[in-house]
Amino acid sequence: MSAASCLLTEHQLLCSICLDVFTDPVSAPCGHNFCKTCITDHWNSDVLCQCPHCKKVFNTRPELQVNTLICEVVAQCRRSARQRAGSFGSEQPVSKPGEVPCDVCTGTKPKAPKSCPVCMASYCQTHLEPHLTKSGLKRHRLIDPAEDPEGGMCRKHDKLLELFCKSDQTCVCMLCAVLDHKNHDVAPLKEEYEGKKAELRTTDAEIQLMIRERRLKIEEIRRSVELSKRDADREAADGVQVFSALEESVERSQAEFIDTIKEKQRKTEKRAEGFIEELEQEISELKQRSTKVEQLSQSEDHLLLLQSFPSLNAAPPTKDWTEVSVRPPSYEGTARRAVNELQETLSEQTKKLSEVLELKRVQRFAAEVTLDPDTAQNRLILSDDGKQVYDSDVRKNLPDGPQRFDCACVLAKQSFSSGRFYYEVQVKGKTDWDLGVARESANRKGQISLRPQNGYWMMWLRNKNEYKALAGPSVRLSLKSQPEKVGVFVDYEGGLVSFYDVDAAALLYSFTDCCFTGKLCPYFSPCVNDNGKNSAPLIISAVNQAE
Structure with missing residues (x-):
């Protein structure tokens, strides 16, 4: 693979989570690739199991497959990069904020992969080479990069901390074990490290179990909320149905009440109009008679007056209106009776609607039943x-x-x-x-x-x-x-x-x-x-x- 193609490939082979070149690249079922640690941590910290790149959701956590092709490409690119780096680490990754830089390099400092507590310094890959090849330095115990390599040294005896006192739960040097921690339960640092690491794995397993339990609880709560919402919507719809029916009953009773009042008034007006029409008819007839009487009284014809006098002098054929009257109808109690009837109607209707809703509610628990x-x-x-x-x-x-x-x-x-x-x-x-x-x-x-x-x-x-x-x-x-x-x-x-x-x-x-x-x-x-x-x-x- 040429240098140009290697650089291009390395540029393209970046994990979309950590934005660095893949480490232990694995493939998700959707085809996108990630560092194994990156995607595992991402899914451990997220409720939904989905691809960070395309957002595809997986119902069950998929089994990650190692992408051997990408592994080989990444390895080849790194080997080529080390060869191009030459005698100095100009091609090594530059230390980022929070990372430990090389103490030997000047100018732009590359990232230090290891620290030596004996030398009290941190080294980039190039300056670390003597500790890996020279016999005197090979005896130094290298540690993960630390801001203060002296932290691996005993401040009292200026010796390497390579033992662990179980009695006092602290790291000690060889002299501490003999002088200050005599008769204490002391073990090699690596042995205690392995034991504590096993405990951490157990602790992590317990934490992961707690995470799973809490995720399940989240799902349970969400299901409860969804069921509650469904029940609330259904109950609200049933309530709207009841209140709409009752509202229609109130409107109907109000209309009937107004119609009752209007009908009473209509009958009163009709009776009054009949009386007025009769009275106006009699007035018209009396006016005609008055005109005839007045004409006859002014007549000089003796014979006509005497002949007409009996008919005009007699009482006219009119109705006795003395006892006739139009009394306004009594509306007292009409509203009260209407309200009482409405209450009875609403009570019966409410009971009926409640029974309908109750039956609908219990029907939701319908079970399959067959005879034995x-x-x-x-x-x-x-x-x-x-x-x-x-x-x-x-x-x-x-x-x-x-x-x-x-x-x-x-x-x-x-x-x-x-x-x-x-x-x-x-x-x-x-x-x-x-x-x-x-x-x-x-x-x-x-x-x-x-x-x-x-x-x-x-x-x-x-x-x-x-x-x-x-x-x-x-x-x-x-x-x-x-x-x-x-x-x-x-x-x-x-x-x-x-x-x-x-x-x-x-x-x-x-x-x-x-x-x-x-x-x-x-x-x-x-x-x-x-x-x-x-x-x-x-x-x-x-x-x-x-x-």
Whole structure:
């Protein structure tokens, strides 16, 4: 490789992190190259694992590959540079601020790679050569470049610090070990160095573990913030929906209130206008009569006056207006009644909207639920997909294990021992059914008493319209309509089991302050066929989670 090409290559082979020629060059998956130490330190100090050059993000920390081609090019360039340097270090890297310069060189001082505590000086690569070749100087122990090489010498005895006193945790020379640190636990400096270096590696591993733990905590916190934001946006949207509906109700009630006032006023005006029209008609007729009377009184015709007098002298056919009046309608209490009606409307609407939002909230915890044939009574027929069950009225020959019910019941395959879950069941067309959750360990044989004390939290229908929550004692439920689809929600830690009329978005009943232990399973009973009257199946429905 020519000198010109080597210089050009060395100029181009700079690490984009330290801006120096590559040391142990490695390649990232994106193709960009870095010093191994530079890219490792960069990724250790950054939350995201990304290329500093092209900013490409790696989901997992990639395995770095040594770039052998660049290694060879860098080595060749450095060898060529040393050959060009000749007898003096004019081509050696100039010391930068914070770096130790050569103490021998004059003018521009190159960087010193080593210091000699015996000679109390630091040397560039050229002036270091005697310490590497001459027998007397080769015995000097070279150290990493230090601003004060004397720091490696004992100030009391002017001897090299080459021992470590473990008792006093300090570096000592040979005379110190004999005179001042007699009977102390003293070890060679290199031995203690290796031990401390191993401890530092352990410490660094612990630090790296702490860094990883904190990065994971950062990710956890960020996920929590994202979930919180998502919940906040959803809650805000639901709130806007509620307030918009209530605002529409207020505006509608206000419009109805104003229309009521206007209608009263309109009727009053219409009645008054009728009276005024009648009075004006009578006035017109009276004016005509007055004119005739006045003309007759001025007539000189004796015969005409006597003949007309009876008709004109008689009282005119007018209405008695004495008791007639137009009283302003009473508006007192109109606003109060309107406000009371609005309050009732808003109360009902708020309750309804709250139930809708509550149902939407619990539907977000929809769980996959399928029926477990190993728990089904031998008269029950389950669909192939495990979503439907009905009573066949005919017993099948099935193995009777401890998990199989004696009565017309079946559990879900899924069980839950924490968190919240929700599922929906179509009950349309049935006269009898049981729904709820059961403790996995609850009794399944003989006469079962479905109550919380026995590990069953149930609601049932009997005789088409008799609904009860089996709370022990049972609670009769008065429902406005018969549910065709029932939702069941469980909050394990919250001790809550709630039943909903899905179509009406109405809460039917809640078991509160429940004390759950062990696993809970969704429970289904289509009840007996009753000669075909109750042959419709219970169907586990897909939950509509539309916003």
